[in-house]
Amino acid sequence: xxxxxxxxxxxxxxxxxxxxxxxxxxxxxxxxxxxxxxxxxxxxxxxxxxxxxxxxxxxxxxxxxxxxxxxxxxxxxxxxxxxxxxxxxxxxxxxxxxxxxxxxxxxxxxxxxxxxxxxxxxxxxxxxxxxxxxxxxxxxxxxxxxxxxxxxxxxxxxxxxxxxxxxxxxxxxxxxxxxxxxxxxxxxxxxxxxxxxxxxxxxxxxxxxxxxxxxxxxxxxxxxxxxxxxxxxxxxxxxxxxxxxxxxxxxxxxxxxxxxxxxxxxxxxxxxxxxxxxxxxxxxxxxxxxxxxxxxxxxxxxxxxxxxxxxxxxxxxxxxxxxxxxxxxxxxxxxxxxxxxxxxxxxxxxxxxxxxxxxxxxxxxxxxxxxxxxxxxxxxxxxxxxxxxxxxxxxxxxxxxxxxxxxxxxxxxxx
Amino acid sequence: xxxxxxxxxxxxxxxxxxxxxxxxxxxxxxxxxxxxxxxxxxxxxxxxxxxxxxxxxxxxxxxxxxxxxxxxxxxxxxxxxxxxxxxx
Ligand SMILES: Cc1cc2nc3c(=O)[nH]c(=O)nc-3n(C[C@H](O)[C@H](O)[C@H](O)COP(=O)(O)OP(=O)(O)OC[C@H]3O[C@@H](n4cnc5c(N)ncnc54)[C@H](O)[C@@H]3O)c2cc1C
Ligand SMILES: [Zn+2]
Numbered sequence: 123x124x125x126x127x128x129x130x131x132x133x134x135x136x137x138x139x140x141x142x143x144x145x146x147x148x149x150x151x152x153x154x155x156x157x158x159x160x161x162x163x164x165x166x167x168x169x170x171x172x173x174x175x176x177x178x179x180x181x182x183x184x185x186x187x188x189x190x191x192x193x194x195x196x197x198x199x200x201x202x203x204x205x206x207x208x209x210x211x212x213x214x215x216x217x218x219x220x221x222x223x224x225x226x227x228x229x230x231x232x233x234x235x236x237x238x239x240x241x242x243x244x245x246x247x248x249x250x251x252x253x254x255x256x257x258x259x260x261x262x263x264x265x266x267x268x269x270x271x272x273x274x275x276x277x278x279x280x281x282x283x284x285x286x287x288x289x290x291x292x293x294x295x296x297x298x299x300x301x302x303x304x305x306x307x308x309x310x311x312x313x314x315x316x317x318x319x320x321x322x323x324x325x326x327x328x329x330x331x332x333x334x335x336x337x338x339x340x341x342x343x344x345x346x347x348x349x350x351x352x353x354x355x356x357x358x359x360x361x362x363x364x365x366x367x368x369x370x371x372x373x374x375x376x377x378x379x380x381x382x383x384x385x386x387x388x389x390x391x392x393x394x395x396x397x398x399x400x401x402x403x404x405x406x407x408x409x410x411x412x413x414x415x416x417x418x419x420x421x422x423x424x425x426x427x428x429x430x431x432x433x434x435x436x437x438x439x440x441x442x443x444x445x446x447x448x449x450x451x452x453x454x455x456x457x458x459x460x461x462x463x464x465x466x467x468x469x470x471x472x473x474x475x476x477x478x479x480x481x482x483x484x485x486x487x488x489x490x491x492x493x494x495x496x497x498x499x500x501x502x503x504x505x506x507x508x509x510x511x512x513x514x515x516x517x518x519x520x521x522x523x524x525x526x527x528x529x530x531x532x533x534x535x536x537x
Numbered sequence: 538x539x540x541x542x543x544x545x546x547x548x549x550x551x552x553x554x555x556x557x558x559x560x561x562x563x564x565x566x567x568x569x570x571x572x573x574x575x576x577x578x579x580x581x582x583x584x585x586x587x588x589x590x591x592x593x594x595x596x597x598x599x600x601x602x603x604x605x606x607x608x609x610x611x612x613x614x615x616x617x618x619x620x621x622x623x624x625x
Contacts, residue, residue, distance in 0.1 A: 363583040374579040376558075377608075422556040425585045425609045430538050432552050465579045522575040 125229055144310060145317035150324045153350040154182045156504060157342055159329045159365065160357035161185030162194040163305075163490065164482055166312035166323075167497020168357060168504070170228075173319035175498070176505035181321045183313075184344060186328035190309030193359050194490065196459035198382050198416040200395055200404065201491040202239045202300035204266050206255050209515040209527050210468060211262040216512055217495025218299060224494055230311030232303045233409060237394050239300030240269065240278065242444075244289040244400040252295045259297075269294040280391055280447055287443060289401050302395060302406050302414075308493055331368035332356070332479065339369065339479035355480040355504050360425070360460030362483040371474045373483065374521055375462045380419040380487050381429035381437075383456040385448075387411030396444070403440040412454065415441060419461060419487055429458040461486045465521070467530035471500055472509050472517040480504050481518070542616045545598045557591035560603045585609055589623065592616075 123129060123142055133140055156172060158165045161183045172178040183189070201221060203214035225232045243249040252268065259266040274294050275283055283291055313323055324346070331343040332354055341350040358365050360377040388411050395406040404416045417437040420429050434456060442449055464470060464484035469492070471482045482500045485492060499513040509517060515527060539551040559581045565573045582588060589605050605614040605623050617623050 361585075364585050372576075372580055373583075374575075374581070376581055376583050377585075422590070422606075423558075423583060423588060423608050424611065426611055430551060432538065521579045522571045524571075524575075 125231075144314040145323050147325065148322045150182060150184070150322065150327065150344070150346055150349055153341075154322070155180035155352045156182075156355060157349055157351035157353070158183045158355045158357060159332075159342060160192070160359065161189035161309070161313070161323060161325065162192045162357065162359060163190070163308050163312065163493035164194075164359075164485070164496045164500070165355075165357035166190075166309055166316060167493050168355060168482065168500045169321045169323075169497075170312045170316040170319070171498050171501035172505060173316055173321055176501060178505055179320035181316075182324055182349065183316070183321060184324045184327050184329055184342070184349070186326070188325050189313055189323060190306055193380075193459040193461060193485075194309050194493075195306055196382065196457055197305055197490040198404065198406070198414050199302045199305050199490060200239060200300070200397070200406065200416075200488075201234070201303055202297050202395075203264055203491070204239070204255065204259050204295075204297045204300070205529060206258055207527055207529060208262065210529055211259065211264055213495055213499070213512050213516070214492055215262070215264055216498070217492045220494035220498060221303070221491075222299075224311070228311040228315045230307060230314060232307045232311055234301065234303040235409075236299050236301040237406075238296050238298045239395040239397060240274070240294050240296045241397040241399065242291050242401075243293045243295075244291060244398075246292070248400060249293045252293065256295050264297070265299050266295060266297050269296055278392070278394060278396065280445055281396070282444055282446055289443075296394075300395065302408075305490060308490075312497070329365065332365065334369050334476055334479070338477040351478075353478045353480065353504055355482065355500065357482045357500070359483065359485070359489075360462045362462055362481065366474075366481060369474075369476050369479055371476060371479065371481070373470065373481070373518070374465055375470075375484055376423050377425060377460050378419045378422070378463055379424050379427065379429040379458040380461045381417040381434055381456060381458045383415050383417070383434060383437075384408070384454050385413040385415070385451045386454055388413065388451065398440060398444060401440045401443055403437045403444070405441060405445075413448070413451070419463070425460055427458055427460060463487070465530075466526040466528045468527040469496070469516055470518050471496065471513040472503055473507070474518060539611060539613065541592060541604065541613065543592075543594045543597060543600075544602050544616050544618050545600055546594060549594070549597060553594060553596040555593045555595045557593055557601065560589040560591045587614070591619075
C-alpha cells in the first residue's frame with residue numbers, strides 16, 4: 123500500500139482498520155540466491171538495491187534481533203559528505219545524492235533535513251587544515267564554505283564565542299547540504315521497499331556460522347536451521363569479525379563502544395548540526411526538541427554494549443563550554459553501540475578470499491550517512507562479482523598493498 | 538569504568554591509563570612478504586571474550602605492562618609485567 127494523503131484519508135474514513143504491516147514476517151526458506159547477514163541500514167539497503175537495480179529478488183536479510191536495533195538505531199544521524207580524500211569524497215557524495223531523493227523513492231518519510239553541518243576550529247592548525255579541506259572539497263564538487271566568526275554568530279546565536287575560553291573558537295566550515303535524518307525510518311523504509319520487491323526479512327534469528335565448502339560459501343547456520351545460499355554477504359558491524367572467522371576470513375577490525383545521549387526536549391534552539399573536534403562533542407536538535415549529543419569512543423576493545431562514564435563526562439563538559447546556556451538541562455538517556463573500526467577509518471567493501479562470500483564493514487563511528495551509497499555499491503559488487511568503481515579502492519586487499527585510505531588523519535572529526 | 542591493577546602501583550582508575558591494544562605481537566623479519574607485514578601492522582585479534590593487551594600507566598608510574606581482560610564482561614583476570622607470560 124502506497125503511503126499518501128489519499129491513503130491517510132481513506133483509512134481515517136475506514137476506521138484505520140486497513141493498514142498492513144510494513145513488511146512480512148516470513149519463515150526462512152531452505153535456500154536463497156543471496157543471504158545477507160545483518161539487518162541494519164546497510165544490509166537492508168543492499169537487499170533493496172539488489173532487487174531494484176539488479177533484479178535479484180531471491181534474497182533474505184537475516185538479523186539476530188529485530189531489524190535496525192544495531193548501530194543504525196543508535197547513531198546520532200549526522201549526514202554529510204565532506205571527506206578529504208578522493209575515494210571517500212566520491213563514495214559519501216554518492217550516498218548524499220541518493221539521500222536527496224530517497225524519501226520519494228522509498229515512499230517513506232525519512233525526515234531528511236538538510237540543515238547544514240558546521241564544524242568548529244579551535245587552533246591555528248585546525249583552521250589551516252579546514253581551509254585546505256574546503257579547497258579540496260570544492261575541487262571534488264562538494265558544497266563547502268568557510269564561515270567567519272560573524273557569520274557563525276548569526277548562524278548559531280547561542281554558541282559561546284568568547285575570547286576568554288581555554289580554547290576560543292577561531293573559525294568554522296559548513297556543508298550546507300549536510301544535516302540529519304530519522305535513523306529508524308531509514309531501516310524501516312528500506313525494509314518495506316525491499317519486502318515489496320520480494321525480499322524475505324528474517325528477524326530474531328542469530329547466525330552462528332558461515333558454511334564454506336571447497337573454498338566457497340554455501341550457506342549459513344542459524345537459530346532456525348541451516349539456510350543454503352548461492353552467495354553470502356555479511357554486514358554485521360561490530361560483530362563482523364567473530365562471524366567472518368567461522369569462514370576463516372580475518373579482518374583488520376577492532377570493536378569499540380561509541381556512546382551518545384539525548385537531553386529532555388527543549389524549545390527550538392539549534393537549527394544546524396555542530397561538530398567540534400578539539401573540544402570534543404557534536405550536537406544537533408531533533409524534531410522532538412531533544413538535544414542529540416555524540417561522545418568519543420572508548421579506547422579499548424569491548425562487546426559490552428555500554429561505554430565508560432568518563433567519556434560522557436568529557437562530552438558534557440565540552441558541550442557546556444560551547445553552550446553555557448545548557449548547564450541546567452537534564453539528560454534523558456545514554457547508550458552505546460559497538461562500532462567496527464579499521465586502521466584507516468575507512469570501510470571495507472568487497473569480495474573476500476572465500477568465493478561467493480562478500481563483506482561490507484568497518485564503517486565505524488560514521489557509516490549512517492553512507493547507508494544508501496554503501497548498499498548501492500555492495501549490491502553491485504554482489505550482483506556482478508566485482509567492485510564498482512566507487513568501492514574498488516575500499517577492498518580488503520588494500521592493507522597488504524599499503525594503499526590505505528587514511529581518513530583518520532584527514533577527516534578531523536570522525537562522525 | 539575499569540579498575541586496573543598496575544603491577545607496579547596497584548589498582549587505579551581507568552582514566553590514568555592508555556590502552557595499547559593486543560599484547561605479545563611478534564615483529565616479522567626483514568624477509569617477510571607483504572601479507573605478513575600487513576598482518577603485523579594492521580590485523581589485531583578482536584575476540585568476544587578473553588584478550589591479552591598492553592596498557593600504559595600514563596598518569597602513574599609511566600610503565601607499560603600486560604593485562605588479561607574479558608572484552609564482554611570487562612573482568613580483568615590478571616596483570617603482569619612486560620616480557621613475562623601470564624600465570625596459567
Ligand atoms: C553512538 C553512535 C553514534 C553514531 N553517530 C553517527 C553519525 O552521526 N553519523 C554517521 O554517519 N554514523 C554514525 N554512527 C555510525 C553508524 O551508526 C554505523 O556506521 C552504521 O549505522 C552501521 O550500519 P550497519 O547496518 O553496518 O550496522 P548495524 O546497524 O549495527 O547492523 C548490523 C546488524 O547485524 C546484526 N548482526 C550482528 N551479528 C549477527 C549475527 N551473528 N547474526 C545475525 N545478525 C547479526 C545486528 O543485530 C545488527 O542489526 C554512530 C554510531 C554510534 C554507535
Ligand atoms: Zn603504575
